[in-house]
Amino acid sequence: MKIKLNPDTEIVNTIKEGLKKTGGYCPCRREKTDDTKCMCKEFKEQIADPNFEGFCHCMLYYKEK
Secondary structure: OEEEEOOOHHHHHHHHHHHHHHOOEOOOOOOOOHHHEOOOHHHHHHHHOOOOOEEOOOOOEEEEO
């Protein structure tokens, strides 16, 4: 398993700016809870699945098998 940043630097920069503005909460979500703090609960659960390969919700991170 390997987790890396999206190779599209424009997306990475946009999401990182959003994270700065929201205090580390996913800029793609309305609610600010522990579940939406980057790296979000949804992606952590996806990472735990050995068969999952893909991007997190906001497209910042990518998990390879």
